[in-house]
Structures are given as C-alpha cells and as structure tokens.
Amino acid sequence: MTDSPTIRPATPADLDTLVDLFRATRKWLAEMGSDQWATNPPERVRGRLADAISRGECYVAEEDGRVIGTITVDDFADPEFWSAEDKPETALYVHRMMVERSAAGRDVGGLLLDYAEAVAAKAGKVWLRLDAWRTNEPLHRYYVRKSFRPVRVINLAHRGSGALFQRTAI
Template sequence: MTPLHIRPAQPDELTTVESLLIEVSEWLASRGIDQWQFPPHRDRITAALHRGEVFLAEVEGRPIATLQLDNHADPEFWTAVDEPGNALYVHRMAVARDFAGFGVGGALLRWASDRAALMGKAWLRLDAWKDNLGLHRYYESQGFTLIRVINLPHRGSGALFQRPTR
C-alpha cells in the first residue's frame, strides 16, 4: 500500500467523515452487530471538526479512514481515579472496507499514540462496544488492555481500553 497521510479534517468535509462512518455502520449491520446503528451524531462531529479534533487518513489524496482524537474523557466511564487528564481519547475510528486488513487502523492508533506522547499524555484510551468481542480482540492485538466494562442500560459502549503512549 502507498504511504498513508493523516491530516486534520476541515469543517467542510463533514460529508466525507459521515460517509466513512456510515459505510462501517452498514458493514457492521451486515454482520449482525448493532454498533453504530443510528445516524452519525452530526452535531457532535461538526463541533469536533471546528475544534480540529477529527482527522482523515488518505492514500493518494483519497480519504480512506477517519478518527476523532481529543481530551474528552466520558464522565460516565472515566473517573478521577483514572486520571482522565493524563490521556487522549479515540472516538469514531472507521476504515473504508476496501482498505480493511491493510494495517490502516493500526497506523492510525500508532499516530494517535505518538500525538498523545508529544502532548505529555501517558495513555491512549477508548471505549468500545460492550458486546463486540471481535473489536475487543482487535484492540488487544494493538497493545490495548481492557480496564473494565461499564454496564449502563442507556449505553451500548462501555468496554474501556487503554495503552501506554511510550
């Protein structure tokens, strides 16, 4: 695969980001996984685009993946004991299906970890869908450790993962 270029997504690229998220949600649904089976949170994504927290990965100028990387530690998941300010958090990572299996997700996570380390953060963290065990195995294969699972009736997510940035 040609080199991957990761850059901040611009506010006018909302449709591009949404398209990547919708493609992955449709793929998940085709596999019987209910994760992301709702319209993308357009308002949250738009705000994150304006804050410079959404990124696109490109190959030869074509956007093939996206993720959001920020300081937002969901207070329903991460507590003061977790020292939430000592981490960056990955949200909404999606890779176009025709680039799945080529290490794009791993490259994005390494990039995010490096970015967190440069900011002096000790951890890269994320919360994953509680019952998507294949996704849990993927994150574990990328060096993440499952910290705990938070079971809230109004949340599908809640499997908390982290890995050190160094």
C-alpha cells in the first residue's frame, strides 16, 4: 500500500468505476438514513461524469492502481444557489465528491478538496465553492473542518441540496 493516494485526471476508462462508486455511496447514504442522491439516477450521473471527464474537470484519487475517490471541479455556478451578487465567475465549484467506504477515515476527501482548491487557484479564482444536502449536518461539519465557511442555506421545495459553503483558493 502506498503512503498517500495520488490525484489524476479521470479518463473514460474510469467511468464505470465512478458510476459504481456513486451507486455504493448512494446506498451507504440511504443506510445512514439520508435521502441524499436517492432520486438521482445512475444513468444521469453517468452522463454528467462522462461530460466532466471529456472536459478535463473530473479527477480521481488512486491508490495502488485502484480508484478510491473522485471530485468534479468546474465553473458551473448553479443559478438557483449562486446569485450575481456572489460573483460566480470568481469561483470554481465542487460536484460529485465521493470516497470509497474502504478508504473512509483516511482524509481522501480532504486530499481531493485541497487538489480542487489548487485547481481553482491555478485558474485565478478567489473561491472554491460547493453546495451540500441541507439535512446532512455531519457533512456540513466536515466542510467546516476543511476550512469552508457557511454562506447561506437556500431552501427550495424541489431541491434537497442548498447548504452553500466556500473557502478561499490560495
């Protein structure tokens, strides 16, 4: 086993593994009592991941040749969450961060977030932003521990997400 996972851009060959990781993460969330991602079909996630991979916006954490996590980092500021006053163009946004359960507790998520921050800084952005499931308070606490500052909570009846966070990209 290596000392630390490495991060690399995802390739089309990773797509099936990432969809399987999504399915496993969604199942784990349900077992934990969360409805996060419950209505997000794997086929839609496959399409979004494939698009992100083709644009070079999806990254994987890999250890001993095995993918153990993923993160997508792009400039899509969801207009239902981020307003013109937020200056969305000053940030990159995190989507679909997942870590394989066997790697839980080893700060693979922190490594992915730090990598995403470096991508944002290299792009000349001020912020790394994300939205989290409103009811997933352990996830909110996790992001605060990872130096994200709560911005606000947007409560939309048709969306489960809406807890907004950001940290500086330095």
